[in-house]
Amino acid sequence: VAQVVLGEADRGPLWFQLYLQPDRGFTRALVQRAEAAGYEALVLTVDAPVSGARDRERRAGFTLPPGISAVNLQGLQAPAPAALQPGQSPLFDDLLTRAPSWDDVIWLREQTRLPVLLKGITHPADAQQALACGVAGLIVSNHGGRTLDTLPATANLLPAIAQAVGGALPLLVDGGIRRGTDVLKAIALGATAVLVGRPVIHGLANAGATGVAHVIRLLRDETEIAMALSGCRTLDEASAALWSRQSG
Structure with missing residues (x-):
């Protein structure tokens, strides 16, 4: 797993974010394509069997621009809707009958030589179950x-999950990482590493690849400044005790 996290010297790691599809054959073929393309890990999103109620998104009326589509899902046939009886729910009696389960996580591990990380873990019991399923992170x-x-925010969820896995596998955290101080706090709360989303997208939109590099450099500099001002010579010294001092 450490090799996956580090990647090669001339580029970052290649991770493929995956949503399990109702058609297992299609999912297997997609995983095989990812392997053939040189991806080094699968990131399975497990917290969105259906879409949330995104009111702001609906009000904005956003649609994908022409020419933009989910190209990796081309050829996927939508499952036939269930024949519902009066009073049945199209959500619970149709869509959720095909929602992925822990058995599907085990099945996915058996289909690939790549390490599988689960994205969307928010409860210690789920973290322990994932560990029992043999995931890589x-x-x-x-x-x-x-x-x-x-x-709750991931910063509030992280400590209990870190305690539940007890360092048995890499623990990454996603969401709300905006400054170097956020990075240091995440490490202090038990994370192995952080993932950065929106700041990178903002840098990309503003100045392309140079903008992305600038954002990452800023985060590194800010993290080192935060470490120095907190008395941490290494990230290993960023512990829960540091968080307590900051909170006080």
């Missing part, structure tokens, strides 16, 4: 707050 994520309303 966990990503603590609340899906950017865009799926389940009122879900």
Whole structure:
């Protein structure tokens, strides 16, 4: 797993984010294509069996521009809707009957030589179950707050999950990483590493690849400044005790 996290010297790691599809054959073929393309890990999103109630997204009326589509899902046939009886729910009696389960996680591991990380873990019991399934790592994520309303911030969820896995596998955290101080706090709360989303997208939109490199450089510089001002010579010294001092 450490090799996957580090990647090669001339580029970052190649991870393929995967949503399990109802058609297992299609999912298997997609995984095989990812392997053939040189991807080094699969990141399975597990916290969105259905879309959340995204009111702001609906009000904005956003649609994909012409020419932009989910190209990796081309050829996927939509499953036939269930024949519902009066009073049945199209959500619970149709869509959720095909929602992935822990058995599907085990099935996915059997289909690939790549390490599988689960993205969207928010509860210690799920972290322990994932560990029992033999996954290679966990990503603590609340899906950017865009799926389940009122879900706590990942900073609040992280300590209990870190305690539940006890260092048995890499623990990444996603969501809310904006400054170097956020990076240091995440490490202090038990994360092995952080994932950065929106700042990188902002840098890309502003100045392309140079903008992305600038954002990453800023985060590194800010993290080193935060470490120095907190008395941490290495990230190993960023512990829960540091968080307590900052909170006080």
